[in-house]
Amino acid sequence: MVRFIISRLIKAAILLLAILTLNFLLIHAAPGDPAAVMAGEAGAADEEFIRQLRERFGLDKPLITQLGIYLGGVLQGDLGFSYRQQVPVADLIFDRLPATLLLTMTAFVIALTLGTLAGVLASARVGKWSDTFISTAALLFYATPLFWVALMAVLVFSVHLNWLPAFGFETVGSGYTGFDRALDVARHLVLPAVTLGLFFMAVYMRMTRASMLEVSQLDFVKTARAKGLKNSIIQRRHIFRNAMLPVVTLAGLQAGQLVGGAVLTETVFAWPGIGRLMFEALQQRDYNLLLGVFFVSAAMVLLFNLITDILYRVVDPRIRVA
Amino acid sequence: MKTRLALLAAALMLSTSAFAQPVEGGRANVVIQPEPPSLMMGLVQNGPTQMVAGNIYESLLRYDENLEPMPQLATDWEISEDGLTYTFHLAEGVKWHDGEDFTSEDVVFSVDVFLRETHARLRQSLEHVESVEAPDDHTVVFTLKQPFGPFIGIFEAGTMPMIPKHIYEGTDFANNEMNNTPIGTGPFKFEEWERGSHILLTKNEDYYEEGKPYLDEIYWHVIPDAAARAVAYENGVVDILPGGSVENFDVERIANLENSCITEKGWEYFAPHSWMWLNNREAPFDDARFRQAVMYAMDREFARDALWAGLGQVATGPVASSTRFYTDDVTQYTYDPAKAEALLEEMGYDGEPVRLLPLPYGETWQRWAEAVKQNLEEVGIPVEIVSTDVAGWNQRLAEWDYDMAFTYVYQYGDPALGVSRNYVSTNIAKGSQWNNVEGYENEEVDRIFDEAAVAVTPEERQELYTEVQKILVDEVPVAWMLELGFPTIHRCNIKDLVTSAIGLNDGFKNAYIEEAE
Numbered sequence: 001m002v003r004f005i006i007s008r009l010i011k012a013a014i015l016l017l018a019i020l021t022l023n024f025l026l027i028h029a030a031p032g033d034p035a036a037v038m039a040g041e042a043g044a045a046d047e048e049f050i051r052q053l054r055e056r057f058g059l060d061k062p063l064i065t066q067l068g069i070y071l072g073g074v075l076q077g078d079l080g081f082s083y084r085q086q087v088p089v090a091d092l093i094f095d096r097l098p099a100t101l102l103l104t105m106t107a108f109v110i111a112l113t114l115g116t117l118a119g120v121l122a123s124a125r126v127g128k129w130s131d132t133f134i135s136t137a138a139l140l141f142y143a144t145p146l147f148w149v150a151l152m153a154v155l156v157f158s159v160h161l162n163w164l165p166a167f168g169f170e171t172v173g174s175g176y177t178g179f180d181r182a183l184d185v186a187r188h189l190v191l192p193a194v195t196l197g198l199f200f201m202a203v204y205m206r207m208t209r210a211s212m213l214e215v216s217q218l219d220f221v222k223t224a225r226a227k228g229l230k231n232s233i234i235q236r237r238h239i240f241r242n243a244m245l246p247v248v249t250l251a252g253l254q255a256g257q258l259v260g261g262a263v264l265t266e267t268v269f270a271w272p273g274i275g276r277l278m279f280e281a282l283q284q285r286d287y288n289l290l291l292g293v294f295f296v297s298a299a300m301v302l303l304f305n306l307i308t309d310i311l312y313r314v315v316d317p318r319i320r321v322a
Numbered sequence: 323m324k325t326r327l328a329l330l331a332a333a334l335m336l337s338t339s340a341f342a343q344p345v346e347g348g349r350a351n352v353v354i355q356p357e358p359p360s361l362m363m364g365l366v367q368n369g370p371t372q373m374v375a376g377n378i379y380e381s382l383l384r385y386d387e388n389l390e391p392m393p394q395l396a397t398d399w400e401i402s403e404d405g406l407t408y409t410f411h412l413a414e415g416v417k418w419h420d421g422e423d424f425t426s427e428d429v430v431f432s433v434d435v436f437l438r439e440t441h442a443r444l445r446q447s448l449e450h451v452e453s454v455e456a457p458d459d460h461t462v463v464f465t466l467k468q469p470f471g472p473f474i475g476i477f478e479a480g481t482m483p484m485i486p487k488h489i490y491e492g493t494d495f496a497n498n499e500m501n502n503t504p505i506g507t508g509p510f511k512f513e514e515w516e517r518g519s520h521i522l523l524t525k526n527e528d529y530y531e532e533g534k535p536y537l538d539e540i541y542w543h544v545i546p547d548a549a550a551r552a553v554a555y556e557n558g559v560v561d562i563l564p565g566g567s568v569e570n571f572d573v574e575r576i577a578n579l580e581n582s583c584i585t586e587k588g589w590e591y592f593a594p595h596s597w598m599w600l601n602n603r604e605a606p607f608d609d610a611r612f613r614q615a616v617m618y619a620m621d622r623e624f625a626r627d628a629l630w631a632g633l634g635q636v637a638t639g640p641v642a643s644s645t646r647f648y649t650d651d652v653t654q655y656t657y658d659p660a661k662a663e664a665l666l667e668e669m670g671y672d673g674e675p676v677r678l679l680p681l682p683y684g685e686t687w688q689r690w691a692e693a694v695k696q697n698l699e700e701v702g703i704p705v706e707i708v709s710t711d712v713a714g715w716n717q718r719l720a721e722w723d724y725d726m727a728f729t730y731v732y733q734y735g736d737p738a739l740g741v742s743r744n745y746v747s748t749n750i751a752k753g754s755q756w757n758n759v760e761g762y763e764n765e766e767v768d769r770i771f772d773e774a775a776v777a778v779t780p781e782e783r784q785e786l787y788t789e790v791q792k793i794l795v796d797e798v799p800v801a802w803m804l805e806l807g808f809p810t811i812h813r814c815n816i817k818d819l820v821t822s823a824i825g826l827n828d829g830f831k832n833a834y835i836e837e838a839e
Contacts, residue, residue, distance in 0.1 A: 032713025038359075039442065040716040040755060041368035047753035049442040056496060084359040085517075086501060095517060154553055166553045172520045173349065173541050270545040272518025280356070285713045 001313075008309070012302040019298045020074065020291065024067050027287055033059055034083040034285045057083050070291070079295065080288035082281075089292035092277060097296075099169055100273035102185075103192055103265070104258035110197030111204055112251055118201070119208025120240065126213065134205065142202035150195045150268040157191060164190050167270035192269040196262050200254070207250060211243035218242075245312070252308025256301030344536045344834040350816065352562040352826075353551050354521065354542040361512060361521070362501040363483040364432070365440050372480040373564060374542050377523050377829040378419075379506035380484060382410055382429070382462075383477035385823040387590045389646060389735045391474055392822070395424070395484060395507065396462075405469030405778045412460040416530045418486050419505045419512075426456035431487035433464075440495060447476050447739065469778045472736030475646075478591065479508075480827060481734070509535035509831035519544055529831070536834035548684065552576055561816060564826050565589065565808025570686045573631040576811055583814040586633055586807045588825020593642035593740070594808065596730035598678075598694070598801040601722065603761040606676075611669040613798035616726075617655035618662035619701040620694060626804055629690050633807025639795040640741050642805045644823075645733045647774075647787035652795040662701040675704035679719075679727035682712050687728060690803075719755040730806055731756070735823070737787050742771040745799060762799035 035053035054060045058069065073080055079089040118138065122131040141149070158166035165171065170184045215221065216239050224234045263275040274293055281289040358370035363379045382396035391399075396410040416424040434454045437444050450470040455463045466473065476482055484507060489500050504512050509531070510523035521542040525535055543560050545551045552568045554560045555576055568576055577584040598616075606612040622636045641648045676698075680691035695705040705726075710718060718724050733740030743749050746768050749757040767790055774786035810826060812819055818832040 030713070031710070032715075032717040036716040036720060037713050038366075040712065041366075046442065046446070046757070047751055050753055086360055086365075086496065092517065099518075151549055154550070159553060159556060162557075166557055166559075167545060167547075167550045168543075168559075169519055172543060173351075173522070173539075267546045268550060270519075270543075270547065270550055272516070272544075276518060276546060283712055284359075 001310075005306070005310075008306050012306065016295070016298055016302060017071065020071065020295060021067065023291055023294045024070060024287075025063075027285070027290060028063060028066075030285065032285055034287060035059060037284050038084060070288075074295065079292040082286055082289040084284050084286045085289070089288050092289060093274065093292055093296055096272060096274045096277050097259070099271060100259065100262075100266075100275065102189065103196065103271055103273060104262060106189060106193040107196035107200065107262075107265075108251075108255065108258055110193060111200035112247075114197070115201040115204025116208045116244075116247060118205040120212060120235075122205065123209045123212035123216070124235070131209075135209070138202035138205040141198040146195065146199055146264045147268050149198070150192070150265060153191050153195055154268070164188075166191070167268075169272050192265050192271050195269075196265045203250065204247060207247055208243065211246050212239055215239045215243045248311055249308060252304050252311070253301075255307075256304035257297065259297045259300040344533075344818070344832075345836055346536050346834070347538050348536075348835040350537050350540045350562060350830060350833065350835070351560040352540060352542050353554065353560050353564060353567045354544060355551065355564075355567055356546070357518065357544045358521075360501060361504045361515070363479070363504070363506075364436050364485045365496060365501065367441065367443065367480060372827045374521055374523070375483075375504060375506070376479050376508075376824070376827040377510035377540065377831075378504050378508045378512055379479050380508045380829075381477050381479040381482045382412075382484075383474075384828060385475070385478060385591055385735065387587060387644075387823050389475065389591060389644075389823055391477070394477075394479075395429075396477070401474065405471075406466045408464040408466070408473065410462045410464075412462065413530055414460060416507055417528055418488075418507055419526060420486075420489075421528075422486065422488050424484070424486075424507050425459045426462045427459075428484055428487045429462045430454050430456045431491060432485040433482060436485045436490060436495060437482065441481075443734075444476065444481055446743075447473070447481075468776050470738070471775060471777060471780075471783050472646075472734075472738040475735045475739065478824060479829075480824065509829055510537075510540060513539070517544075531831065535829075535831040537830055540830055548572070555579075555811070561813045562819065562826075563811040565810055567811070569684065570629060570631045570633075573633070573809055573811070577809070581814050582811060584809050584811050585820055586809055588810060588820035588823070588828075589806075589808055590644040591735050591823035593644045593733040593735070594730050594806040595637060595640075595642045595733055596728070596803040596806050597637070598803065599719065599724065599727040599729060599760050600798070600800055601725050601760060602763075602799060603722065604725065606669070606671055606674060607725065609669050610797050611665045612671060613801065614655070615662040615665040615669075615671075615701065616698065616703075616801050617798055618658045618665070619703070620697045620801070620803075621657040622803055623657065625690055625693055629686050629693065630804065630807060631809070633809055634804045635807075637802035637805050639791050639802060640745065640800075641737055641787065641791055642733050644805075645741070646736050646780075647784050649788045649791050651788065652792050655795075659697075659701050666702060671703075673702060673704065675706055676725040677706050677708050679708050679710065679715060679724045681728040681730070682710060682715050691728060716755055719759055720753050722752060722759070722761065726801070727759075728803075729755070729759075738771075738775040742775065745794060746771050760800050762797070764793070764797065767793055 034057060035050050038053060039050045058066060082089050082092055085092065118134050122134040125131045154166045157164045165188050168188055170188055174184060176184050221234060221238055224238050259274065263279045266273040266275040278290060278293040281293065354370050354374055356370055358374055360366045361371060361375045361378065363371060363375040380395050382394060383391045384394045386392055395413055395416060397413050399408065399410045401408050412426055418424055438448055450466050452465045452467045457463060486505050489505060490498060509526050509529050511526050513522040513524045515521045523540045525538050529535060543554065545554055548569045552572050555563055556579065576582065600607045600613055602608055626632060626634055626636060638650050639652050678691055678695060681687040691707050695707055698705050719727055743756065744758055745762055746758060747763040750761055751757060770786050770790040774783050777783045777786060810820060815836040817834055817836055821832045822828040
């Protein structure tokens with residue numbers, strides 16, 4: 001197991017460098033650079049001014065030199081400075097990380113638990129009205145644009161009913177501390193987390209339902225039934241556990257992406273997360289910041305893939321043997 | 323006698339309500355969009371930075387809505403008769419937010435050292451300056467190389483913010499750690515900034531203007547989505563929506579909410595003027611008749627009413643009506659498709675399609691491009707809309723890779739500061755979207771603009787600027803659209819919010835909150 005993990009870690013590190021290099025080249029291929037964007041905001045700028053900005057950011061050097069400098073920095077644990085905000089990239093990212101993780105993890109838990117639960121329920125009642133209802137509802141949430149659901153949620157629960165705050169991480173300037181603050185944040189979390197969660201829930205629901213149905217047709221389930229085992233035991237021990245494999249795969253893939261944030265949800269709900277940071281960095285061609293966000297999320301995807309592989313071995317004995 | 327007393331009492335009541343005493347205390351909740359990259363106004367001059375940091379930093383003067391100078395850090399000033407020497411007397415007892423004294427040495431440092439290096443727009447004006455001197459702690463003397471008419475108009479906080487010498491002298495300005503905790507002389511101090519959430523400024527208790535400011539604190543809320551900003555105002559989370567906070571189609575609805583007031587004032591200095599760059603270098607735009615046809619083909623009143631909530635006004639030419647030396651005594655391009663078609667036929671336009679680059683600043687601009695496309699296609703000019711993001715837009719303009727491109731530009735009160743730069747041929751250079759991007763060349767126009775900038779009396783300048791406006795409007799180097807109206811929407815019980823030609827960017831030192839009725 002240890003050897004397995006070490007070899008995977010080495011592969012991951014190489015992959016990460018490759019991803020960074022690719023991202024670096026892709027971003028620089030996009031039209032416009034941070035100097036042009038910043039000069040554009042200055043209300044007046046001549047060529048000399050833009051040249052000075054490029055020089056200050058090191059953008060006047062050959063691309064390959066810039067790449068070398070960047071990768072060198074990353075290897076030493078330095079993600080560089082944000083051109084635009086004049087703050088270390090790592091500070092900006094780690095400032096935003098808690099808010100993003102709180103949002104995406106909550107949404108993830110909602111999606112995973114509700115999704116699998118609904119999937120199991122639906123699979124147990126195939127063709128009945130409750131199956132149709134669950135499947136349709138899930139599909140509806142998946143098919144509707146996220147920003148629209150978000151806006152409607154705000155309209156109903158915030159503007160009309162006034163039950164929940166419409167946006168933000170907490171009540172700005174409230175001075176809440178301790179438990180009051182946690183409660184305040186939780187209230188702010190409800191709408192964005194549920195909106196995002198419902199969207200992903202559909203995927204887990206569909207996958208669980210399909211997988212449960214597939215497994216229930218397999219021979220070993222027939223054997224179990226023939227043995228006269230109780231249906232609830234067959235469902236839980238035999239079908240559910242095996243049906244969870246693809247769900248775990250999907251969850252693993254998605255868990256890694258959670259760090260990348262949710263641009264739409266964070267924007268509509270003014271949630272101060274990574275997704276927004278990344279989107280703004282992209283618009284402003286804030287190369288270092290953008291690469292920093294990509295780096296952190298790529299690292300997380302790789303990490304969670306590793307965890308998924310390990311979980312596989314726990315869930316499925318066949319892989320352990322192999 | 324009784325009637326007289328009653329009248330007197332009534333008059334007294336009237337006068338107290340008209341000149342209500344400002345109320346002390348309270349918090350202003352304001353939207354800021356987009357989030358500023360930094361609050362160090364000497365380094366960053368974008369809109370949001372100026373709006374928040376306009377409370378922290380100050381300059382020597384302010385300007386009223388007619389662009390007449392008013393005292394700020396300078397209490398009075400003299401201009402020599404030859405127009406070469408400007409002497410400013412500074413207010414006494416002014417302190418930086420860290421307690422140090424503000425003196426004329428700070429002014430010299432700010433202008434001559436700091437801003438000369440960092441401020442792209444100011445340093446163009448500073449080329450007219452021979453020297454900046456501080457004969458004593460409270461006097462500053464600017465000596466010019468030659469008279470420069472607009473000079474008295476550049477002492478505004480966004481153009482010439484005062485920077486503390488004791489903090490920045492001898493340091494790497496861009497990387498000074500104090501940039502994150504800006505120190506100014508203004509009515510509010512920097513308190514905290516939760517990036518992605520809010521910025522908090524608190525009252526400067528030692529402010530040198532007696533009794534001011536009235537508010538205790540200002541919260542600037544970062545809310546990236548326009549619809550969410552509208553909801554924030556409706557829900558009472560924010561009470562002030564600066565211009566551009568909500569989409570134009572939401573303005574009327576929001577402004578009609580209870581206790582909601584709207585004003586277009588506070589943009590006189592900037593005078594945001596919108597136009598479409600027309601690439602004069604290429605056919606068919608190299609023919610003035612084509613450019614005139616574009617002007618006649620566009621229904622600009624429709625654009626104002628349908629897309630800009632009826633705010634602002636149709637532009638008559640290169641100078642905005644609130645900018646000095648404006649004239650409307652020029653050819654008028656009213657909506658006239660028939661005239662446009664006649665001009666196109668006369669020049670023998672072959673129906674070659676043209677590309678239009680909208681401004682990537684949200685819904686209104688996208689729709690405006692669609693309206694223009696429709697207008698032009700009605701007179702037989704096929705239009706292809708090319709979409710980009712902000713960086714791509716900058717790049718295309720800087721490299722002249724466009725046929726028509728929307729923009730809007732501030733005028734800064736004077737044609738020599740914010741108008742001539744877009745038309746004189748000496749200002750044709752790739753790499754900037756603020757110069758003569760259209761590639762228009764006319765020696766006569768160059769000469770008049772040059773003379774007008776250094777002419778000493780306002781009368782001489784008016785004469786020259788009138789002449790040049792006539793020429794430009796006839797030649798249509800760019801297609802002027804609207805003088806944009808950016809409405810500030812706020813609760814009616816917040817008083818004296820906009821008290822100068824730069825509106826909210828001037829800071830909230832006069833603002834106070836009355837109890838809501």
